[in-house]
Amino acid sequence: MSGPLLQVDSLRVTYGAPGRRVVEAVRGVSFEVLRGRCLGVVGESGSGKSTLARAVLGLEERVDGRIEFDGREVLRMGRAEIRAFRRRAQMVFQDPMGSLNPRLKAGAALAEVRRVHGLAKTRREAAAQAADWLATVGLDAAYANRFPHELSGGQRQRVNLARALCVGAEFLIADEPVSALDVSVQAQILNLLKSLQETRGITWLLIGHDLAVMRQMADEVLVMKEGRIVERGPVDEVLARPAHSYTKELLSAAPSVRQALDRRAAERAV
Amino acid sequence: MAGEVDLCLRAGRTTALVGESGCGKSITAAALGGLLPRGMSRDRGEIRWAGGGERGPGKGLAYVFQDPGECLDPVFTIGSQIREALPKEDRGRARERMTDLLRTVGFDEPERVLASYPHQLSGGMQQRAMLAMALAGRPRVLVADEPTTALDVTVQAKILRLLADLQRKENLAVLLITHNLAVVAEIADEIHVMYAGRIVESGPVEMLRAPRHPYVQGLLKALPRLDGAERLEGIEGSVPPLGRRPPGCRFHPRCARSRAVCAEREPPWTACGPGHRVACWACGDGGWA
Numbered sequence: 296m297s298g299p300l301l302q303v304d305s306l307r308v309t310y311g312a313p314g315r316r317v318v319e320a321v322r323g324v325s326f327e328v329l330r331g332r333c334l335g336v337v338g339e340s341g342s343g344k345s346t347l348a349r350a351v352l353g354l355e356e357r358v359d360g361r362i363e364f365d366g367r368e369v370l371r372m373g374r375a376e377i378r379a380f381r382r383r384a385q386m387v388f389q390d391p392m393g394s395l396n397p398r399l400k401a402g403a404a405l406a407e408v409r410r411v412h413g414l415a416k417t418r419r420e421a422a423a424q425a426a427d428w429l430a431t432v433g434l435d436a437a438y439a440n441r442f443p444h445e446l447s448g449g450q451r452q453r454v455n456l457a458r459a460l461c462v463g464a465e466f467l468i469a470d471e472p473v474s475a476l477d478v479s480v481q482a483q484i485l486n487l488l489k490s491l492q493e494t495r496g497i498t499w500l501l502i503g504h505d506l507a508v509m510r511q512m513a514d515e516v517l518v519m520k521e522g523r524i525v526e527r528g529p530v531d532e533v534l535a536r537p538a539h540s541y542t543k544e545l546l547s548a549a550p551s552v553r554q555a556l557d558r559r560a561a562e563r564a565v
Numbered sequence: 566m567a568g569e570v571d572l573c574l575r576a577g578r579t580t581a582l583v584g585e586s587g588c589g590k591s592i593t594a595a596a597l598g599g600l601l602p603r604g605m606s607r608d609r610g611e612i613r614w615a616g617g618g619e620r621g622p623g624k625g626l627a628y629v630f631q632d633p634g635e636c637l638d639p640v641f642t643i644g645s646q647i648r649e650a651l652p653k654e655d656r657g658r659a660r661e662r663m664t665d666l667l668r669t670v671g672f673d674e675p676e677r678v679l680a681s682y683p684h685q686l687s688g689g690m691q692q693r694a695m696l697a698m699a700l701a702g703r704p705r706v707l708v709a710d711e712p713t714t715a716l717d718v719t720v721q722a723k724i725l726r727l728l729a730d731l732q733r734k735e736n737l738a739v740l741l742i743t744h745n746l747a748v749v750a751e752i753a754d755e756i757h758v759m760y761a762g763r764i765v766e767s768g769p770v771e772m773l774r775a776p777r778h779p780y781v782q783g784l785l786k787a788l789p790r791l792d793g794a795e796r797l798e799g800i801e802g803s804v805p806p807l808g809r810r811p812p813g814c815r816f817h818p819r820c821a822r823s824r825a826v827c828a829e830r831e832p833p834w835t836a837c838g839p840g841h842r843v844a845c846w847a848c849g850d851g852g853w854a
């Protein structure tokens with residue numbers, strides 16, 4: 296099936312209690328994510344990226360506009376429908392430790408969510424399947440017996456992904472999924488995200504602020520500033536011909552190691 | 566720990582400690598006793614200048630942590646927390662100092678931020694608020710543990726320039742703990758790369774043009790680049806956890822160049838340029854790299 300899996304129209308999200316100043320975090324944002332594609336969202340700190348992500352998953356309260364997932368309106372879903380939606384659409388966070396139960400071994404964590412969603416009848420069945428799901432994310436079956444604190448950051452992030460995939464997630468929102476990881480491991484995880492897109496047809500909304508990462512991962516990119524989308528397009532095009540001043544600034548502010556060293560060497564010379 | 570990590574922070578200089586993030590904080594915490602410049606000691610969890618107490622304005626040493634949760638108190642506004650951190654002589658014009666500080670760390674609406682509680686700010690905004698708080702005390706040594714991971718690069722660049730400025734103007738010594746080599750290239754004077762709790766290569770920042778240690782070379786290759794290849798080259802495997810560090814060179818299980826000796830004995834330091842040294846059997850005398 297092709298066509299958009301997610302369609303967002305004129306989305307607005309505000310924060311604020313009665314009597315307090317209202318903050319408009321997202322101010323009328325529209326976009327769609329095609330099935331099996333990766334849409335990147337970049338933007339300055341406080342521009343509303345995380346708010347947007349939470350709103351799409353139905354986790355924000357003061358939301359206005361339309362969010363359609365697979366043709367159904369998220370803001371109008373009933374209980375049962377929301378339950379299925381929460382299984383199909385999930386979030387992967389920056390800090391993989393915070394989202395894992397510290398008392399559950401990796402295998403048990405997967406078995407648990409599968410039982411909760413009625414996807415495995417018995418414990419034994421669930422445990423057997425857990426090993427397969429760990430393999431999907433590149434972890435040896437032996438890791439099923441490790442507690443979160445016995446795993447490295449990258450391995451925890453893999454368990455997190457396995458936990459989402461094993462209940463049938465099709466759409467994943469990753470909010471800065473690698474920025475808490477060692478650089479040597481970031482590349483492995485990014486490659487894994489990419490291959491899940493290619494082999495399992497996972498649809499991604501990837502949030503970050505690194506255009507180089509977006510270039511590796513995303514098909515299209517949105518640039519946000521102050522709650523609005525200021526630029527959008529295929530990644531390579533946006534990188535080659537940035538139109539908005541903020542995008543230009545973003546590009547010139549992200550030098551490579553070599554560029555940074557060259558610039559400083561030049562400064563020292565004058 | 567103290568024997569393994571040997572660092573010297575100088576006024577007006579930025580020293581970068583590049584290390585894996587998995588145990589970044591625990592290492593920092595464990596290592597600080599050994600990392601701190603001579604003349605400082607730990608006293609009931611607080612760092613003090615030995616002999617002479619507090620000199621000049623400010624507290625001497627300030628931290629900026631990776632996780633804003635560790636610094637910011639959820640029940641107080643940012644304003645009241647920064648005010649707490651101001652030295653006495655700044656209290657009289659607190660409001661002005663606070664808005665100045667917030668502007669320096671890149672806020673356009675300092676008034677709103679002052680009145681906000683931490684949860685009302687985005688991750689990056691919390692980090693900047695924290696930096697403002699650290700700077701409020703006019704420190705002489707600033708330890709910045711991954712100060713910019715959650716910031717977008719334009720703000721990051723501003724903050725890095727700000728740090729560089731402060732470091733020059735106020736003769737601040739900065740210890741930057743990070744895994745972001747681009748950030749290091751941008752502002753550090755010296756760099757020490759740490760792997761699994763040990764420094765494996767040290768030198769002036771220019772060493773990043775041609776690092777010698779296979780881990781450091783791997784790190785550089787693993788960085789996503791705007792003009793890079795389709796697929797990233799990560800380093801296979803992962804950093805060993807604290808209790809399971811391999812004997813010999815700690816990187817050898819992940820190293821394409823390792824030979825028998827690497828698994829047996831710890832590599833000694835080899836000098837490879839002015840101020841530049843590496844701990845690697847392959848790079849040493851009689852090595853094979």
Ligand SMILES: Nc1ncnc2c1ncn2[C@@H]1O[C@H](COP(=O)(O)OP(=O)(O)OP(=O)(O)O)[C@@H](O)[C@H]1O
Pocket residue numbers: 310311318319320338339340341342343344345346347684685686687688689690715716717
């Ligand atoms: N719970 C809240 N109450 C009030 N305001 C909030 C709340 N959460 C976020 N905000 C505000 O909404 C705006 C957008 O925040 P958001 O967390 O979405 O930014 P972001 O783009 O994810 O930033 P970052 O890159 O720093 O993570 C900010 O101005 C922030 O102060």
Ligand SMILES: [Mg+2]
Pocket residue numbers: 344345346687688
């Ligand atoms: Mg965010």
